[in-house]
Amino acid sequence: MTIGRFNIELLEAFVAVAEAGNVTHAGSRLNRTQPCVSTQLRRLEDRVGKPLIERNARTMNLTPAGRILYQHALDILRSHEEARLRLSAPELTGTVHVGLPEWYATGQLQSIFCNFVKIHPNVKLEMTVADSATLHDMLANNDINLAIALAGPGRAKSSTIVEEPLHWAASEDCPLTDPLPLIMFPEPCPFREQAFSALARAGRHWYERITTTSVAAAQVAVMSGAGVCCLPSGAILDGFRVLKEQHGFPKLPGTELAIYTQSKTQSPIVDYLEEHLNELLQNVTAQHSALAGKTQPDLRVV
Incomplete structure (x- = not known):
């Protein structure tokens, strides 16, 4: 059996359904309508020639073929996004110092910063892991450029707030x-x-x-x-x-975290990284169900 070529938008729809747990939530994540996502999922299954998701009245589960494609689709979409960012990113040179709370310095979140320096090979990244009070003090003293830290009374909040139970x-x-x-x-x-x-x-x-x-x-x-x-x-x-x-x-x-930047000085690196984080945090903190797979902690961005 010959399998048709994969289309990025079809893979995006499939991964979004697998990670969101249903078509409606996947559509919201992709800014597509529910019928559009359902159609894209059917088109992908037609190209593969096998069902990727088993559906019944209450649940959706990945089929064996779906589990195989899910892992490959993650790699394909990751590579596609890295290529897109590299081609569209400005040329940045210099050093950026970021801070993360210890419990939030997960491999998935740190990978954002690692990918950032891969895309910008002339940028040096320094990372401090500390409690949020220390990170706020370091920001106020201009010892770090950017931090993801607990939002609290008297703290200005950014447009992206991560709510974590x-x-x-x-x-x-x-x-x-x-x-x-x-x-x-x-x-x-x-x-x-x-x-x-x-x-x-x-x-x-x-x-x-x-x-x-x-x-x-x-x-x-x-x-x-x-x-x-x-x-x-x-x-x-x-x-x-x-x-x-x-x-x-x-x-x-729950707790609330926000992206904070220096009070006195900014740079093109910090500006771009802040914008980059605001976009990518929405995907990093989204619940990953992979339907039949293991779920991650319930995080959401508002």
Whole structure:
């Protein structure tokens, strides 16, 4: 059987459906109508000669052929986007220093910065991973050029806000009876007051067993069963038990992150990187279901 040539727009529609979990959400992501996405999906299946998605009244699942094509489609679209950016990007030269919160310095997000310097080989990238309060101070002192940091009272927000849920996390063998052993971050971490207030409203009793400035250290402590920790979605690891209201843990408010730049000086590199991030964060933080595959933490951009 001969398979027809792949069309970028058809692959985009297929990947969007696989990652969004349904055609309607995929259409919103691509700014295309639902009938348009459905038609593009059927055209791609006609070219492949095999069904790519199994559909029933409630679910959509990738077929074996769909799972194979999904992995190749990701590579094709990534290469296509890199070529498009390289051809359309301005010539940039110099150094840019960016900051990321520790729990949010994921491989997927860091890959944005790595791709940025691949597209701009004459740009040197410096990266600082720290808590948001430190990043805001560094921005105010012009020690870094750009940061993705927690938005808070008195902080000007950019047009792109990433909303990320907070969760109670523990190991399977961690005791959940009062007084609860807590693993916490020191002030000025905003998670502290949110956790304490939620537990107080629920009538729970607790004590602070471990206090650490390191997200990695908190994750190890959680994994060891030392206590319960309040963590954003990006810091939840495989093997963690996420505790919900049915387990006696009150729902926590979400966190908001924003893109911030220096207060005094800007450069073409920073301007372009900020614009680049605003566009790409929408895809990075989108939930990836791949229909039958593993889902990522629930992040969304508003």
